[in-house]
Amino acid sequence: MSTLSRRQFVQFGSLAAAGLLAGCGSSAGSGSGDAADAGEYTLVEEGKLTCISNLFFPPFESMNESTGEPEGFDIDVSKSLAEHMGLEVNWLPSQDFDTLVPTIKNGGKADIAIAGMTITDARQAEVDMSDPYVDSNQSIVVKAGSTETADTLNDASKKIAVQGGTTGADWADENIPAAEKKRLSTIIDAMSGVQSGLYDAVVCDLPVSRYQIKMSYSDLEIIEEIPTGEQYGIAISKDNPGLTAAVNAALAEMVEDGSMAAIEAEWFGAEL
Numbered sequence: 001m002s003t004l005s006r007r008q009f010v011q012f013g014s015l016a017a018a019g020l021l022a023g024c025g026s027s028a029g030s031g032s033g034d035a036a037d038a039g040e041y042t043l044v045e046e047g048k049l050t051c052i053s054n055l056f057f058p059p060f061e062s063m064n065e066s067t068g069e070p071e072g073f074d075i076d077v078s079k080s081l082a083e084h085m086g087l088e089v090n091w092l093p094s095q096d097f098d099t100l101v102p103t104i105k106n107g108g109k110a111d112i113a114i115a116g117m118t119i120t121d122a123r124q125a126e127v128d129m130s131d132p133y134v135d136s137n138q139s140i141v142v143k144a145g146s147t148e149t150a151d152t153l154n155d156a157s158k159k160i161a162v163q164g165g166t167t168g169a170d171w172a173d174e175n176i177p178a179a180e181k182k183r184l185s186t187i188i189d190a191m192s193g194v195q196s197g198l199y200d201a202v203v204c205d206l207p208v209s210r211y212q213i214k215m216s217y218s219d220l221e222i223i224e225e226i227p228t229g230e231q232y233g234i235a236i237s238k239d240n241p242g243l244t245a246a247v248n249a250a251l252a253e254m255v256e257d258g259s260m261a262a263i264e265a266e267w268f269g270a271e272l
């Protein structure tokens with residue numbers, strides 16, 4: 001534990017003294033709801049913050065092709081969170097975005113889902129969401145030079161690609177109702193499909209479409225930025241309110257001590 005700051009060490013010590021660290025293995029989901037005090041929580045694996053995501057959402061999360069390791073804004077946030085909580089981070093393999101909330105709700109597999117996940121009422125009915133840590137909006141992306149607009153896309157002959165289970169998919173259903181929606185498992189498939197002419201447009205979180213166009217899809221362009229005013233939060237089981245409190249405390253510390261600003265600078269430069 002030599003890397004812990006003094007404050008973290010003190011926190012770690014008091015958790016250990018309370019017997020919470022020793023007893024936390026594989027007990028996630030067993031919380032009775034009375035562990036509401038910050039710092040009292042269960043973990044799927046002792047000493048580890050076990051994380052799940054859909055790892056096809058750069059720059060928030062993706063797989064580094066040469067190392068085979070997850071990387072991105074959320075990965076760095078998860079590492080910093082774990083550090084602030086005196087834990088090690090443990091990343092599980094990628095899963096479909098629309099399975100993340102059910103997995104957290106069912107318990108036993110992962111402690112948190114961190115996935116550029118918008119805080120919504122529907123999700124909050126299933127799981128707890130942490131305090132917001134990123135602001136986001138939606139965007140419509142088409143082939144560069146295309147004459148499409150949100151109006152021309154609203155036609156039965158048009159195909160709009162979305163990632164299944166996302167707020168972008170919901171926005172497209174509500175606002176481009178006439179077009180055919182193609183629900184794909186990743187936003188990468190959606191963008192590649194627009195590039196190859198399979199689909200007419202993608203609706204996707206603006207920071208992701210900006211980053212993707214800059215890094216990999218220079219032949220696509222954003223025709224509309226949609227100010228949905230979304231905020232990302234981290235999903236945690238409702239059976240583990242102490243973990244939500246501890247994550248919120250760690251997020252607040254990360255803002256205060258500059259860790260969050262450093263992660264923002266790393267992945268977004270001055271843009272965020």
Ligand code: ARG
Pocket residue numbers: 053054055056057061097115116117118119163165166167168205
């Ligand atoms: N912010 C959007 C939502 O919550 C999209 C998130 C997609 N995240 C991902 N890792 N694929 O619905």
